[in-house]
Amino acid sequence: MRTFLRVLRANPLTLAGFVLVVLIGLTALLITVAPHVLTPYGSDVPTNAYAQPPSFRHPFGTDAGGLDIFAVVLYALPFDLAIAFAIAGVAMFAGGALGLVAGFWDRPGTVGGACSVAILRITDIFLSFPSLILALAIAVSLGRGVWQLIVAVLLTWWPYYVRLVRGETLAVKHLPYVTAARAAGVTEGRIVLRHVLRNVLEPVVVYFTLDIGTVLVTLSTIGFVGLGVNYPITPEWGSMMATYQQAGLITANPWTVFGPGVAIFVTVLAFSLLGDGLRDVLDPRSRRVLAGTGAGATSSSPTASAAPGDEGSPAAVPAPSLTAEGGAPA
Amino acid sequence: MGRSPSDLAIFVGKRLLQLVPVLLGITILTFVFTHLSVVNPCNQWFPHADPTTLANCQRQFSRPLPEQYVTYLSNLLHGDWGASVGGVAVYPAIADGLPATLELVLASLFLMIVIGIPLGVIAAQSAGRWADHLVRVFYLSGWATPTYLGAVIAAIFVAPYLGLPSHGEFTNNPPPFPQYTHLSVLDALLALNGPYVLDALAHLVLPAATLAFINMGIATRMTRASMLEVLPLDYVKSARMKGLSEFWVLYKHALRNALITTTTVLGVTAGGLLAGTVVVEEVFGWPGIGAYAYTAIGGGGNAPNFDGAVAVVAVFAVGVVVANLIADILYGVLDPRVDWR
Numbered sequence: 001m002r003t004f005l006r007v008l009r010a011n012p013l014t015l016a017g018f019v020l021v022v023l024i025g026l027t028a029l030l031i032t033v034a035p036h037v038l039t040p041y042g043s044d045v046p047t048n049a050y051a052q053p054p055s056f057r058h059p060f061g062t063d064a065g066g067l068d069i070f071a072v073v074l075y076a077l078p079f080d081l082a083i084a085f086a087i088a089g090v091a092m093f094a095g096g097a098l099g100l101v102a103g104f105w106d107r108p109g110t111v112g113g114a115c116s117v118a119i120l121r122i123t124d125i126f127l128s129f130p131s132l133i134l135a136l137a138i139a140v141s142l143g144r145g146v147w148q149l150i151v152a153v154l155l156t157w158w159p160y161y162v163r164l165v166r167g168e169t170l171a172v173k174h175l176p177y178v179t180a181a182r183a184a185g186v187t188e189g190r191i192v193l194r195h196v197l198r199n200v201l202e203p204v205v206v207y208f209t210l211d212i213g214t215v216l217v218t219l220s221t222i223g224f225v226g227l228g229v230n231y232p233i234t235p236e237w238g239s240m241m242a243t244y245q246q247a248g249l250i251t252a253n254p255w256t257v258f259g260p261g262v263a264i265f266v267t268v269l270a271f272s273l274l275g276d277g278l279r280d281v282l283d284p285r286s287r288r289v290l291a292g293t294g295a296g297a298t299s300s301s302p303t304a305s306a307a308p309g310d311e312g313s314p315a316a317v318p319a320p321s322l323t324a325e326g327g328a329p330a
Numbered sequence: 331m332g333r334s335p336s337d338l339a340i341f342v343g344k345r346l347l348q349l350v351p352v353l354l355g356i357t358i359l360t361f362v363f364t365h366l367s368v369v370n371p372c373n374q375w376f377p378h379a380d381p382t383t384l385a386n387c388q389r390q391f392s393r394p395l396p397e398q399y400v401t402y403l404s405n406l407l408h409g410d411w412g413a414s415v416g417g418v419a420v421y422p423a424i425a426d427g428l429p430a431t432l433e434l435v436l437a438s439l440f441l442m443i444v445i446g447i448p449l450g451v452i453a454a455q456s457a458g459r460w461a462d463h464l465v466r467v468f469y470l471s472g473w474a475t476p477t478y479l480g481a482v483i484a485a486i487f488v489a490p491y492l493g494l495p496s497h498g499e500f501t502n503n504p505p506p507f508p509q510y511t512h513l514s515v516l517d518a519l520l521a522l523n524g525p526y527v528l529d530a531l532a533h534l535v536l537p538a539a540t541l542a543f544i545n546m547g548i549a550t551r552m553t554r555a556s557m558l559e560v561l562p563l564d565y566v567k568s569a570r571m572k573g574l575s576e577f578w579v580l581y582k583h584a585l586r587n588a589l590i591t592t593t594t595v596l597g598v599t600a601g602g603l604l605a606g607t608v609v610v611e612e613v614f615g616w617p618g619i620g621a622y623a624y625t626a627i628g629g630g631g632n633a634p635n636f637d638g639a640v641a642v643v644a645v646f647a648v649g650v651v652v653a654n655l656i657a658d659i660l661y662g663v664l665d666p667r668v669d670w671r
Binding site: 010011012121122124125126128131132133134137138139140213217220221224225226227238241245250254257261264265266268269272273276 | 355358359463474477486487600602605609623624627630634639651654
């Protein structure tokens with residue numbers, strides 16, 4: 001906790017990201033519990049102002065059907081956030097568990113080794129598809145709807161966590177304290193859950209923070225292509241954009257795309273600022289610089305140069321940090 | 331250590347061999363999507379077909395799965411990738427669009443390298459200070475911009491402001507010269523047609539810049555990180571002590587080693603760049619496979635073209651695999667620590 005505060009203090013951008021994330025979370029909570037505090041309009045009740053540009057009464061304007069865009073954007077927030085957390089969360093647990101297994105029991109010639117190889121090969125195949133495109137293809141076969149959307153993205157999302165957790169597990173499992181635990185007669189399962197998992201958790205949580213933004217972007221892109229949820233029945237940012245950017249509408253009422261666009265941008269930026277800042281602290285190369293400015297002063301000397309040329313497999317070189325970047329924006 | 335030219339052949343050969351299972355895996359995955367995940371594939375593929383076609387199709391699907399897979403694979407290798415509901419063959423359509431997409435992706439990769447890498451150097455040089463923060467806000471802004479938002483803003487608001495075109499490859503399409511490569515700029519250059527070269531470049535710049543801006547973060551971030559690793563090393567210090575200018579120290583001595591790690595960016599961004607083409611090409615009317623994917627997937631209310639969607643997804647996957655292969659080989663060649671044998 002103290003480290004976390006120190007990190008926030010060291011980099012103003014990380015702090016800004018954290019404050020924004022907290023504000024966005026509070027807004028989502030408020031709009032679920034007491035929406036009228038934030039906006040007098042509903043997400044499905046037309047006002048009597050049609051296609052009005054932004055004004056004091058309607059900060060993001062209204063659309064041709066009379067909906068207040070600000071209200072719709074706010075109502076979409078909890079929905080978008082919940083889906084993003086659900087997808088990234090399930091992917092983290094499923095992919096993380098597989099990565100833990102693949103990383104810990106990887107001795108060739110054992111059952112675990114065979115499982116490990118199988119998991120890694122399947123992961124590699126999934127990783128060779130750009131996740132957005134695979135998600136779009138799955139969404140086509142499943143049809144439109146909230147659950148279909150979640151399943152489509154989820155099916156493409158777990159492999160990144162397998163790679164990340166496996167890399168971290170490999171790094172942790174040969175450390176002396178694991179050997180000590182084994183020598184003390186602790187069972188394998190217990191070592192994984194109590195000793196390895198706990199030390200793998202930190203980079204995974206940081207990646208998860210960054211990942212929320214990426215999931216949000218992917219979700220809204222699927223919505224934009226027209227395979228997401230059905231707007232205006234369910235308010236969602238990407239589907240809003242898809243509806244409002246159609247030829248004619250956008251040139252007539254350009255402000256209609258402004259609201260959902262700003263909402264996605266700010267939300268994703270908030271999570272990215274926080275996640276990117278936190279990741280810097282974990283990256284030994286940047287940690288050195290941070291240590292110089294006062295943060296992470298407790299960090300030990302960097303061990304980064306151990307990576308290159310590892311196992312003669314250059315693609316896997318900066319393993320954890322590289323896979324963390326694998327979740328390329330959509 | 332094996333690093334003679336003959337060892338390089340072994341190194342590349344090994345990488346190519348490793349490609350085989352991945353490519354097979356991709357076909358298995360797409361096979362699963364076409365043949366298993368759909369409840370009634372025949373009705374999905376031939377919604378308005380006559381009874382004979384439907385019966386033929388159903389007979390095909392009642393055969394054992396391995397047999398179906400072998401047929402699927404042999405069709406794939408023979409260039410028979412199916413057809414859209416309207417009867418337009420998939421393979422020629424994708425083959426036509428591939429060069430345009432390649433041109434767009436290469437152009438944005440170029441912009442990413444020319445802009446993103448110096449930004450990473452600047453950020454590393456002033457790590458923890460305002461220039462570093464500014465660069466971070468810039469690349470995270472790209473990261474946080476959904477592709478469609480960037481593309482729509484660029485096409486509808488930026489293009490008229492800068493007086494740049496925002497649709498297609500040329501103002502007058504088709505151009506008055508033969509298109510040998512189907513890369514618009516290269517074709518105009520080959521035809522020695524000055525005005526058309528400028529026209530093609532003007533059409534290319536906005537879509538490429540949009541894609542580059544959105545994917546810039548990875549290049550900048552990795553350059554920054556690897557520069558931070560290199561800057562405290564002795565050889566950089568001695569270059570400084572020799573009295574070389576800061577620019578020379580950073581861009582000749584430090585960046586040269588830092589860039590080795592950054593080559594992996596090529597592989598990492600390939601997925602993002604290719605995925606981005608789906609929306610960018612659609613918004614900018616760029617005649618590549620991204621726009622084809624958008625239509626095939628049923629984007630914008632089109633009827634989905636199942637064969638087309640599956641094929642184009644597989645092509646994208648192969649693109650990512652090939653990009654990773656190139657990055658991998660490049661890394662092996664550039665980093666003297668990698669053993670080629």
